[in-house]
Amino acid sequence: MTHVEIKEAQKQVDDWISQFEDGYWPPLSQLAALVEEVGETAREINHIEGSKTKRSGNDNLESELGDVLFALICIANSYNISLEDSFKKTMSKYDKRDKTRWKQKTKKP
Amino acid sequence: MTHVEIKEAQKQVDDWISQFEDGYWPPLSQLAALVEEVGETAREINHIEGSKTKRSGNDNLESELGDVLFALICIANSYNISLEDSFKKTMSKYDKRDKTRWKQKTKKP
Amino acid sequence: MTHVEIKEAQKQVDDWISQFEDGYWPPLSQLAALVEEVGETAREINHIEGSKTKRSGNDNLESELGDVLFALICIANSYNISLEDSFKKTMSKYDKRDKTRWKQKTKKP
Amino acid sequence: MTHVEIKEAQKQVDDWISQFEDGYWPPLSQLAALVEEVGETAREINHIEGSKTKRSGNDNLESELGDVLFALICIANSYNISLEDSFKKTMSKYDKRDKTRWKQKTKKP
Numbered sequence: 001m002t003h004v005e006i007k008e009a010q011k012q013v014d015d016w017i018s019q020f021e022d023g024y025w026p027p028l029s030q031l032a033a034l035v036e037e038v039g040e041t042a043r044e045i046n047h048i049e050g051s052k053t054k055r056s057g058n059d060n061l062e063s064e065l066g067d068v069l070f071a072l073i074c075i076a077n078s079y080n081i082s083l084e085d086s087f088k089k090t091m092s093k094y095d096k097r098d099k100t101r102w103k104q105k106t107k108k109p
Numbered sequence: 110m111t112h113v114e115i116k117e118a119q120k121q122v123d124d125w126i127s128q129f130e131d132g133y134w135p136p137l138s139q140l141a142a143l144v145e146e147v148g149e150t151a152r153e154i155n156h157i158e159g160s161k162t163k164r165s166g167n168d169n170l171e172s173e174l175g176d177v178l179f180a181l182i183c184i185a186n187s188y189n190i191s192l193e194d195s196f197k198k199t200m201s202k203y204d205k206r207d208k209t210r211w212k213q214k215t216k217k218p
Numbered sequence: 219m220t221h222v223e224i225k226e227a228q229k230q231v232d233d234w235i236s237q238f239e240d241g242y243w244p245p246l247s248q249l250a251a252l253v254e255e256v257g258e259t260a261r262e263i264n265h266i267e268g269s270k271t272k273r274s275g276n277d278n279l280e281s282e283l284g285d286v287l288f289a290l291i292c293i294a295n296s297y298n299i300s301l302e303d304s305f306k307k308t309m310s311k312y313d314k315r316d317k318t319r320w321k322q323k324t325k326k327p
Numbered sequence: 328m329t330h331v332e333i334k335e336a337q338k339q340v341d342d343w344i345s346q347f348e349d350g351y352w353p354p355l356s357q358l359a360a361l362v363e364e365v366g367e368t369a370r371e372i373n374h375i376e377g378s379k380t381k382r383s384g385n386d387n388l389e390s391e392l393g394d395v396l397f398a399l400i401c402i403a404n405s406y407n408i409s410l411e412d413s414f415k416k417t418m419s420k421y422d423k424r425d426k427t428r429w430k431q432k433t434k435k436p
Contacts, residue, residue, distance in 0.1 A: 039257015148366015304393030
């Protein structure tokens with residue numbers, strides 16, 4: 001069984017949006033949409049972690065994270081940015097910068 | 110040439126974090142990290158779109174989007190959520206809900 | 219007629235929260251609450267500004283801005299920070315840093 | 328000694344911005360600015376609360392909260408919204424909705 005590549009996810013979003021006349025929203029509107037989804041993610045995590053109103057299961061969070069990813073992909077697509085390249089850049093930055101920032105596990109002999 | 114699958118990206122982040130003793134941060138700290146990265150994305154988009162201080166190229170934005178994706182994956186990993194499943198859920202929701210929300214392009218004959 | 223001082227608003231929030239046993243949430247939960255409110259503000263502004271679903275009036279935005287201010291005050295109160303001092307600090311920083319950053323209006327003779 | 332009223336803070340921001348030719352940014356740009364400041368607030372709170380890199384004092388947080396308030400006021404001013412009215416609305420909503428949501432302190436006899 002194959003899994004969805006980041007590149008393929010970007011294409012699926014592009015196909016979906018391309019069927020509409022208006023196409024992508026202006027970038028600052030897309031950013032606002034991303035912020036809205038991050039806000040809903042914040043609410044879900046507060047529900048799961050907070051001491052007041054514990055919620056069991058995290059189905060809602062699963063949905064919200066998908067919405068955040070969708071909004072993120074829209075922004076990337078608008079600017080012709082490959083999220084795969086973005087991801088590789090971040091991994092390589094962290095690898096260089098943070099390798100010695102936290103304590104590594106001691107290797108078992 | 111093969112591309113990075115969403116699932117593989119989650120595993121790379123997990124491998125990277127698993128080398129440290131402390132492992133994943135608590136979810137609310139990870140959320141704060143996501144918010145910080147979204148804030149930096151907002152700054153970049155304002156630079157690109159704003160009328161004052163136009164910046165050419167979007168290398169910085171490419172980096173910021175990678176950082177947002179990394180922070181998003183950390184949250185998903187902490188809760189054992191498959192971002193691929195999340196993404197499919199979102200695509201299927203939009204497909205049902207929004208198909209008739211905006212004007213579809215008229216098909217060429 | 220007198221108006222509400224920033225300091226007085228902080229006290230009102232403190233009085234309100236102090237009536238409950240649990241008191242203030244932990245700071246990272248409060249931050250998540252702030253992010254949630256900013257997300258709702260983003261949705262409202264997108265509704266008002268977006269080209270798709272214009273909404274007339276901005277009663278909802280007025281409410282959301284109040285919720286953001288409330289969440290901001292909660293964080294300030296938790297850390298014993300005077301938002302009035304914060305505000306003065308910001309105004310003085312902008313006054314020094316940005317005075318020459320944008321074009322000043324030419325004074326009429 | 329008198330304290331700064333919310334209304335007066337809005338006027339100070341308006342006076343400051345009115346000296347520039349460009350005036351207020353478009354609302355979605357202002358929202359992006361707010362998101363950027365909230366992101367910096369998130370970073371500060373993570374520094375203070377996180378287990379890794381404790382920072383003593385909260386001078387930076389004091390500054391960030393002022394920046395958030397400034398960005399919030401800019402949005403309110405652009406839409407001619409009285410943040411004082413917004414605040415009263417929120418307090419009155421919470422008073423009605425949440426009075427019985429959490430456990431009240433038992434009154435001492």
